[in-house]
């Protein structure tokens with residue numbers, strides 16, 4: 086939707102204003118439009134040819150953005166913390182530069198908050214850490230508390246270019262999902278709930294650092310709120326660690342080349358964090374002892 090609406094906006098200015106820019110290691114989804122903005126051969130190759138008019142450049146590289154975002158660009162889509170790509174937070178100057186450059190060339194800045202949005206990082210939206218206002222942002226994962234729902238939030242200037250019938254989908258806006266989404270949103274959007282996410286995220290990272298102190302396999306623990314990555318040495322794959330964790334009843338996923346990704350439920354308790362950290366550190370130790 087964000088991609089379509091950027092194209093729609095571009096067409097109100099010029100027929101040539103149709104380029105969508107995304108960044109290396111981005112993940113924006115598996116529909117053909119979102120996949121075209123996801124420059125990762127693992128996801129793209131089975132489905133080529135993709136849509137025309139997509140370009141991608143290095144993440145966190147202001148010079149590349151300056152050179153490549155021009156008047157033909159209608160939308161720049163970016164995650165402020167790359168999830169699938171390896172738990173990589175954007176530099177504040179980079180996101181702020183994208184905002185400035187988009188304004189200069191009249192392109193839309195789209196923040197993909199499908200993974201980072203609705204509390205995950207300890208703020209309602211992760212872009213709030215960057216002191217910018219996007220033209221469009223997308224939400225999904227936590228919004229329905231398990232019921233499938235996604236939302237695309239538009240600024241007034243974008244909304245004005247869309248009229249009824251331009252966009253729609255069979256189950257879009259259905260009353261069950263929107264009602265659940267509204268309740269979940271109200272629950273999460275409370276200062277106390279968000280503060281607890283930040284606090285539990287800090288606790289999780291600190292506990293992981295302490296529990297893996299001295300491990301040759303753990304290179305770094307990073308993240309924002311309850312979006313946490315454990316970067317591992319190349320002697321072990323994150324998939325191997327995830328497998329050992331799963332055998333002990335803990336579900337974790339991998340991301341990037343060498344990172345274990347933790348996205349616990351936002352209602353996790355500190356006792357549950359202690360339990361998870363103990364499983365993760367023991368699993369890493371088990372694999373380390375086998376080297």
Ligand SMILES: Cc1ncc(COP(=O)(O)O)c(C=O)c1O
Nearest residue numbers: 112113114115116168197199200
């Ligand atoms: C940043 C981001 N955007 C979009 C998506 C949506 O992906 P999909 O189309 O596979 O649901 C995801 C899913 O992980 C994501 O992390």
